[in-house]
Amino acid sequence: MTETAVGSTAVENAGAQSKSQQAYAAVKARIVEGAYTPGYRLVLAKIAEDLGFSVVPVREAIRRLEAEGLVKFERNVGATVSGIDPTEYLYTMQTLSIVEGAATALSAPLIDSVSIARARAVNEEMRECLEHFDPVRFTALNQDFHSVLFEHCPNPHILDLVHRGWNRLASIRSSTFRFVPGRAQESVREHEALLQLIESGADADTIEKAARQHRASTLDAYLAQAKQ
Amino acid sequence: MTETAVGSTAVENAGAQSKSQQAYAAVKARIVEGAYTPGYRLVLAKIAEDLGFSVVPVREAIRRLEAEGLVKFERNVGATVSGIDPTEYLYTMQTLSIVEGAATALSAPLIDSVSIARARAVNEEMRECLEHFDPVRFTALNQDFHSVLFEHCPNPHILDLVHRGWNRLASIRSSTFRFVPGRAQESVREHEALLQLIESGADADTIEKAARQHRASTLDAYLAQAKQ
DNA sequence: TTCATAGTTATCGTATACGATTTCGTACCT
DNA sequence: AGGTACGAAATCGTATACGATAACTATGAA
DSSP, rough: HHHHHHHHHHHHTTTSSOHHHHHHHHHHHHHHSSSSOOTTOHHHHHHHHTTTHHHHHHHHHHHHHHHHHEEEEEEETEEOOOOEEEEEEEHHHHHHHHHHHHHHHHHGGGHHHHHHOOOOOOOOHHHHHHHOOOOHHHHHHHHHHHHHHTTSSSSSSHHHHHHHHHHHTSSSOOHHHHOOHHHHHHHHHHHHHHHHHHTTTHHHHHHHHHHHHHHHHHHHHHHHHOOO | HHHHHHHHHHHHHOOOOEEEEEEHHHHHHHHHSSSSTTEEEEHHHHHHHHHOOOHHHHHHHHHHHHHHHHHEEETEEEEEEEEOOOHHHHHHHHHHHHHHHHHHHHGGGOOOOOHHHHHHHHHHHHHHHTTOOOOOOOOOHHHHHEEEEEETTTTTHHHHHHHHHHHHHHHHHHHHHOTTTOOOOOHHHHHHHHHHHHTTTTTTHHHHHHHHHHHHHHHHHHHHHHHH
């Protein structure tokens, strides 16, 4: 029995997280990486079959994704991947500007010089990236950069809200910078300005405003372009 | 068929929401009204039996409450009502100060004079309430007051975050003002100041700061008292 | 007396099964 | 020909059943 016990334990450890969690991660990954495009209909039975699970854990995973806003769920009808409705984009960006601004300000005093250097290096990569412009890579670096700035936020609730906002944006395949190429250069400059503010120990309010404005500007640039 | 349709519709409307939703509402109500005190152990089977449901919808309800932070859930162990951990209180209040401040600022330009009058009436009730001080009633009025201010917020995401924050606070039975009685009077004064700012059409930043500071002051008062 | 260990119990996690609801297609009537 | 009503298929919602996991308890030895 020992063998089986050990064996099963090994198996269990491999799938240490519950099937609900596995399903959640799997579906979320497919959404973020674009395998499930917005509007895609998520049928419980089909997903369950794909993953080799029963529908119950899949159902729970979908509800979690619904709570995060990545999918829309209608009773007795089913779930679909949330769209890139421009209005939704606006709401998400505005919300993120607020919580990310706050997170960055709270985080700022706790950022050590090593992290600053790392952020600066990332920003330098972004600058280089401007030449042979690769929107996807640029967006990824952009997330890296901001992560350094807000990850030290001591309030886990706020940090969670920031992560959720980024997640929602990630589900929009085509990066923002593809839509608004001109914004990229400005963005890199603002990043350096942000770093200098933090280095100089600027007060929280100043940093919060700067971080918020940085994101709001991206939103404005998008809106200006969309208007045309 | 019309009769049956109407009849069935009536029945449906009575139980229009799924059992998951009913369970969610029921458990949440019990938490908010204090029937389930913090630390209370939520056993799926027992709740299911109480409600006359199966455990499946109850389980889903619990997970939703977990996502909102009202309960803590541990795999293979169970769910307990989230505590009034002072640290958690701090985090929640700080987060709420930020999102509520933003929501109030965004909402301000859309508040008509009727709403202002209603808010002022509520605040007047609060002032009267100061005499024969009833913390529970005072807290309820306080929520009414702030609801008027932020409910017009055009960004549903931010509004949702505000609601969640209030929900978490509501799960803390004993109102804040019971802990910090002195704060109540100051609070009423600040409310009137807020109303005047909104009436005078102050700029968004000023209103946001005032609303945020209003909540932050309550938090500070609590912390000062807790320190002793 | 105390600690380790095995067995028991309580509770969760998931699978399967069935009933309920919606949606779509088809046939019939106007 | 167009619209309406009926019916079938797809899908979700929930109940029940069983297996898995963790907490608890009792028993034995040091």
